Amino acid sequence: MVIVIPFPACFTPLQNPMASINNTLFLPTNGNLKKSLHCSKPDPFKENKHTQVDYDAGTHKIYTRIPGLRKLDLPKRQRSRVDGDRFQKDWTLSEVVERITKLKHWEDVEGVLNQWAGRFARKNFPVLMREITRIGSIEHAIQVFNWMKNQKNYCARNDIYNMLIRLHARHNRIDQARGLFFEMQKWRCNPDVETYNALINAHGRAGQWRWGVNIMEDMLRAAVSFYLIVFSTLLVPGSGEPLGSVLCNSPRIPPSRSTYNCLINACGSSGNWREALKISKKMTDNGVGPDLVTHNIILSAYKTGAQYSKALSYFELMKGTNVRPDTTTLNILIDCLVKFGKYEEAIEIFNSMREKRAECHPDIVTYTSIMHMYSVCGQIESCRAVFDALAAEGMKPNVISYNALLGAYASLGLSESVSSIFDEMKRNGIRPDVVSYTSLINAYGRSRQPKRAWKIFNKMRRDNVSPNLVTYNALIDAYGSNGFLAEAVELLREMEQNGLQPNVVSISTLLAACGRCCQKSKIDSILKAAKMRGIVLNTIAYNSAIGSYMNVGEYDEALCLYRCMREKKIRPDAVTYNILISGSCKMSKYNEALEMISQLRELNIPWSKELYSSAICAYSKQGQLAEAESMFNMMKGAGFQPDVITYTTMLHAYSVGECWEKALAVFQEMELNDVQPDSVACAALMRSFNKGSQPGKGLLVAEFMREKKIPFTDAVFFEMVSSCSILRDWKRLTDVIEMMELTLPLISVGTLNQLLHSLGKVGNIDTMIKIFLKIVASGAEVEVTTYEVLLQNLLAAGNWRKYIEVMQWMEDAGVQPSAGIYNNILYFAQRSAGIENAAVIRERIESLKRKSVYSTMERKHCDLSLPTHALISSKQT
Structure with a gap:
């Protein structure tokens, strides 16, 4: 059940029992005189509110109705034409609008309008067009307007053309809006201020701010041009002068404040904030003072042009005027503060807006x-x-x-x-x-x-949402960053097939992906593709390409690209030099890294935290500890809080310089600044203690790692073994070995060799052999250097029998003993083994040599999988 309840538009005098049938109300006065009050006729174009309540659905709806001029309001001659035709409908103006908007734009709009009795009232036309344009249906508005022009009682009006120009502007139909402007003049309907404002706004929406400037200049000349053409031959009565010369001094169409605001907005939205300021100054010079809307538009122009500091300064000047900011002003200010990095001030304004609800509610x-x-x-x-x-x-x-x-x-x-x-x-x-x-x-x-x-x-x-360039770039990055370079390149081709041209972001994303996938040829191909498509690389793109070349080890190519970047006047940033300096350090090109630091200082480029860390690393690797310390202090003075990487770099620098006291001070500073040290930092500190003959302190660092639950890495185990070896603390070394047994396959060769050497040096041969066998049983790959450490300690202990047995293990493992291994045991036999043992040693060594030669020949001749020419070449060799 739906009930429609109309709100009373005005008081009806007939509701009063004292009212007469002629709507004349007689009221008593102090005397016997009577005064009559006549009620005026209600406005036919007044919006009347109605409410619709659906009790079944539990909903209510409020809407407005405009009656318009209807059949009873028409002159008698027009009303007689309507009365005799049963197809003529006495619809209200709102009903006509609803019927039109329900039609598709290709259906018969004229058929509906020709049935409407109100079409004979010319005053209905502007209101009808206003309601159609308010809905935003441009196709219906065009058909209604064309129908209007064919009516005998139609008269061209500025307000109708202004509404249509604004509607075309909303739909980005700039040429059609300009055509309406010229059409209205053919109907001898002179444009007014609102017409020019609508046209300027249309061009501003399309980013054509120069057109807007030209239109305002035409606006100033409009009145003069019109009268010069029409009245140039007429004479002014009594003076004999041409009327055109007199009208040259006639008032022109002055731009209003809205005109200037539309033009300033057109310039500002295009990012041309300088032109927006010029027009603002011209506005003030012409005696039209800026209002709140003007100030908001200028602030928005600064924001669009990325001039955030100027926007903040302008806001300070604005506070000195009588114009009070509103919510829009503060929204622009917050956005500028966020872009400028002043987050605390943005939060302060936001909180003040929430407190002052009556003034500027967020x-x-x-x-x-x-x-x-x-x-x-x-x-x-x-x-x-x-x-x-x-x-x-x-x-x-x-x-x-x-x-x-x-x-x-x-x-x-x-x-x-x-x-x-x-x-x-x-x-x-x-x-x-x-x-x-x-x-x-x-x-x-x-x-x-x-x-x-x-x-x-x-x-x-599938959901009919068309992907744009940013979407494709995100998908290319999703594939490229995860190693699917071929799929990323295929997406680039698909994007071009769909009519989207790749931009510099697409190229940067692919270049970074090539570096991750270590494909140098792809880097060259993508750079050529960018050149063919006319894509100009920016700083970010060059950084991606230089970093990719560094990742694949192509230092010369990276340096060549950097020189090309400088030749094309593209200014490098902190990221560029961080890539170059850190890449040079990874390739042990420390002099080149220091040269990059010198160039960086000449360009006065702001330093980043990562750049400071890379520079500290370069100085420390070259042994320039004083320069590294100076760079570290400069970093803190610049307001950058060192992170764990920077602190670790300084720990390495002090380790190289054997300054364990300073290394300890840096480590303690980390804890004070709530920077959690990792395994690399702890290993660097332990190395500093070992080099500074403080191995006990190195073992205390290991205890600290247990308390903080910092994982033990291979580098930490190496330093722990070194500390135990220096202290000759074999009990602690046994504990370290038990900790290492769980991760033996992951232990590096250097750490294993250090451990075996420490055990052999004190004559703990049995433990050394047991550890070695555990290493072999764990599946870890044993290199010849590990065997050499083992043999060296066996020979130092005089255990020649075990020495020969280990050589047999080498033979079984396919590891060929070197000539030095044979010479060492033969020299021992000659000098220290005695006559009987020397003979036995020489006999066993000769047996091992013969067996080794036989095994080598067997491997060469028994590989039946080789083709004939390969076997011949191997025999010749």
Whole structure:
């Protein structure tokens, strides 16, 4: 059951029993005189509110109705034409609008309008067009307007043309809007200020700010040009002068404040903030003072042009005027502060807005800007808290708010959380857009799930959401960052087939993927492809290419690309030099790294934390401890908090310089600054203690690692073995061996050799042999150097029988003993074994040699899998 209850538009005098049938009300006065009050006729174009209540569904709806001029309001001659035709309908103006909008744009709109009795009233036309344009249906508006022009009672009006020009601007139909401007002049309908404003706004939406400037200049000349053409031959009565010369001094169409605001907005939205300021100055010079809208537009122009510091300065000047900022002003200010990195000030303004609810209450844009700030900072929990506060304030999150939340979680690769928010978004009736899907693809790419990212990409296309360039770049990164370079390149081709041209971000993503996959040829191919497509590489793209060359070990190619970058006047940044310096250190090109540091200082490029760490590493590797210390102090003076990598680099530097006191001070500073040391830092400190003859302190570091539950690595075990060997603490060494037994296959050859040498040096031969056998049984690969350490300690202990047995083990393992191993045992036989033992040793050695030669020949001749020419060549060899 639906009940429609109209609200009373005005008081009806007939409701009063004293009212007469002629709507004349007589009221008593102090005397016997009577005064009459006549009720005016209600406005036919007044919007009347109605409410519709559906008790069955439990819903209510409020809407407005406009009656318009109907059949009874028509002149008699027009009314007689309507009365005699049963096809003529006495619809209200709102009913006509509803019937038109229900039609498809190719259906008969004229048929509906020709049945409407109100078409004979010319005053209905502007209101009809206003309601059609308010709905935003441009096809219906065009057909209604064409029908109007064919009516005999139609008269061209500025307001109708202005509405149509604005509607075409909303639909980015700039040429059609300009055509309407010229058409209205053919009907001798002179444009007014609102017409020019609508046309400037249309060009501003399309980013054509120069057209807007030209239109305002035409606006100033419009009145003069018109009268010069029409009245140039007429004479002014009584003076004899041409009328055209007099009208040259006539008032022109002055731009209003809205005109200037539209033009400033057109320039600012295109990023041309300098031109926006010029027009603002011209506005003030012409005596039109800026208002709050003007200030907001200029602030927005600064923001669009990435002039955040200028926006903040302008806001300070704005506070000195009588114009008070509103929510829009503060939203722009918060966004600029976030982009400028002043997060605390942005939070302060946000909190003040929440406190001063009566003045500037935060809206959904405010909350979304703060969410974006927390997303940039990586504080996703705070971002979620702001999102929840938005809903708690009674505001319904829109797709932009959800996208900000999705982007925060996606930036950290939290794919499960992103998927959950994505589903929540759809449950709340918000349709995901291309940004939502792109965030989900990015999340799966960062969490190393490229196949799931591909599934989301396909689902996106099934849901009729067209992927854009950012979407393809996210998917290319998902494949490239996980080693699927071929799939990433194929996506680039698919993107081009779909009409999307790759940009510099696409090239940068592929270049970084080539470095991860260690494919030098692909790096060259992608650089050539970018050149063929006319894509100009920026600093980020060069950084990706230089880093990829460094990853594949092509130092000269990386350096050549860096020189090319400088020749093309592309300014390198801190990332560029960090890649070059760290790459040079990895390839032991320390002099080149120091040269890069000198170039960096000449260019006055701001240093980053990573760049300081790389420079400290380069100085320490060259033994320039003083320069490394100076760089470390400069880093802290610049406001950068050293991280565990920087502290570890300094620990290595002090280890090389054998300054264990300073190394200990740096380690203690780490703890004071709440920087958790890792295994590498602990190993570096233990090395400093061992080199500084403080092995006991090195073992205390091992105890510290047990307390902090820091994992023991191969480097830590090496230093622990060295400390025990220096202290001759064999009991502690036994404990270290028990700890190492669990990870023997992962222990490096250097650590194993150090352990065997420490045991053999003190004559603990049995333990040394047991450890060696455990190493072999664990499946670890034993190199010839390990055998040499074992044999050296056996010979030093005089155990020649075990020496020969280990040589037999080498033969069985396929490891050929070197000439030095044979010479050592023969020299021992001659000098220290005695006559009888010497003969036995020589006999066994000769037997081993013969067996070794026979085994070598057998391996050469018994490989039947080799072709004939290969066997012949092996025999000749």
